[in-house]
Amino acid sequence: MVIEFFLIILIIMLFLFVLKLNGSKSTFQENLHTQHSPLKIGHRGAAGYCPENTIASYKKAIEMGAEVLELDIHLSKDDVLVVHHDPTLNRTTSGKGNLRDYTSAELKELDAGSWYHPRFKNERIPLLSEVLERFRAEAGFLIELKHPALYPGIEAKLAEELRKFTASASITQPIMIHSFDAESMKRFHVLMPDVQVGVLIKRRIDDETLKELAKFASFINPKQTILNPKLQQRIQKHGMKVYTWTVNNKNRVRMFEKMRIDGIISDFPDYFSD
Ligand code: G3P
Ligand code: CA
Numbered sequence: 001m002v003i004e005f006f007l008i009i010l011i012i013m014l015f016l017f018v019l020k021l022n023g024s025k026s027t028f029q030e031n032l033h034t035q036h037s038p039l040k041i042g043h044r045g046a047a048g049y050c051p052e053n054t055i056a057s058y059k060k061a062i063e064m065g066a067e068v069l070e071l072d073i074h075l076s077k078d079d080v081l082v083v084h085h086d087p088t089l090n091r092t093t094s095g096k097g098n099l100r101d102y103t104s105a106e107l108k109e110l111d112a113g114s115w116y117h118p119r120f121k122n123e124r125i126p127l128l129s130e131v132l133e134r135f136r137a138e139a140g141f142l143i144e145l146k147h148p149a150l151y152p153g154i155e156a157k158l159a160e161e162l163r164k165f166t167a168s169a170s171i172t173q174p175i176m177i178h179s180f181d182a183e184s185m186k187r188f189h190v191l192m193p194d195v196q197v198g199v200l201i202k203r204r205i206d207d208e209t210l211k212e213l214a215k216f217a218s219f220i221n222p223k224q225t226i227l228n229p230k231l232q233q234r235i236q237k238h239g240m241k242v243y244t245w246t247v248n249n250k251n252r253v254r255m256f257e258k259m260r261i262d263g264i265i266s267d268f269p270d271y272f273s274d
Contacts, residue, residue, distance in 0.1 A: 038256065039263035040272040041142055042066030043246050044085060048267035051092065051116035053083045054123040058135055064269035068140040068174065070245075073128055073158070075151040080104035081128040081161055084112075087147055091115070093125065100150065128158075132165050140174035142243075142265075144200070148184040155184060159191040178221055178243075182213060189216040198243065202226065207234060214238040219262065221245055224252065229259060236260070247271075 045057025046064055058069050072085045082104060089095035094111040095102065104127060113120025132141065148154050162175065178198040179185050185197040198219035204226065213220065219241035222231060227244045235242050243263035247253050253271045256264050264272065 037273075038261045039068055039140075039243065040066050040269060041068040041070050041243065041263050041265040042139075042269040043070050043265045043267045044072065045069060046267065046269050048248065051113045051120050051123055053085055053092075053126070054112055054120070055126055055131070055134065056113065056120055056123055058131060058139075061269045062135065062138045065272060065274070066139060066269040068142050068176075068263070069131070069135060070142040070144065070265050071128075071131060072144045072146045073154075074099050074146055075154055075157065076104040076107055077101055078103040078105075079157065081154075081157060082107055083126045083128055083131055085146065087150060128161060129165070132161075136165075136169070136171070136173065138173075140176070142176045142178060145177065145179040145181065145184055145188070148179060148181050155188040155191055159188065162192065162195060176219070178219070182217075186216050198241075200245070205231075207238075210234060210238045210240070214240055219243055221265070224256070227256075227261075232259060232261065 042061030042064070044052035045054065046060035046066070047057060050057035050060050053071055061069055071083050073081050074084055074087060076082050077100060082099070084099055086092065087100070088098055089110065092112060092115050094114065099107065107125045110125060111121055111123070112125050113123030128143070143158070145154060145158065158177070176196045176198060177185065177188055178200055180200045182199045185199055189197050196218035197216065198221050199213055199217050200221045202223040210220070217240055220235045221243045224244045224247050227242070232242050241262035243265060244256060244261055245265035247256060247264050247266045248268055250271045253264060253266060254273070257273055266272070
């Protein structure tokens, strides 16, 4: 009787052990061998090969297989949306001072390529409308509102621009907006709920904040150095996607490709797998 009792206990323990083993195996396989292929997003175009945020950079990114172009926008003195990373002109153009102090026509005069290499001397600061029109058939867009607090009303301006763009021809590629400024994304979402918005983060985020952001955001974009499977799962559990940035190391691109990341943003679009 006692022997039978111990045999039953042993069988139950064995059964539970096999169950646990299968469970952890399937989770492991799910995490590491997913069929899911992350969106290939070219950071400022192909900023590893060309002057960032220029037509040359976007062309290169598409040539290298980027599916989406990430770009940064500001407002000029005459309230035109232009594509540029810094709020000042000094680092990447022949101009000086704040971008906001120049009209779009004045900004067009500047050389936005020579700082990178003399062969790019003809590159100019593009208007957002130019980039959208030029690449509309070839790639999607991930537009970053850079320092929106500097430009009151920039969300409405962007919504107006996108409405014009979408009205002129049918849209076949994704258009998404992101920013470090969550309040700005919330405002944009109210103006244009059909366009997905995301919030960029570079620090730890708690579940309460994720829950709040999930009310309007479709994705959270963590800096690659803070992204791990746990953060990824917490974001996805709240129904949002994960696009990580800026992954410029080939091995790390591979690593993120094997996880269930929804998109990878890189200066080197040729690092993505086919
Ligand atoms: O795509 C995210 C990344 O662009 C945010 O940082 O400074 O490169 O615009 P930054
Ligand atoms: Ca950016």
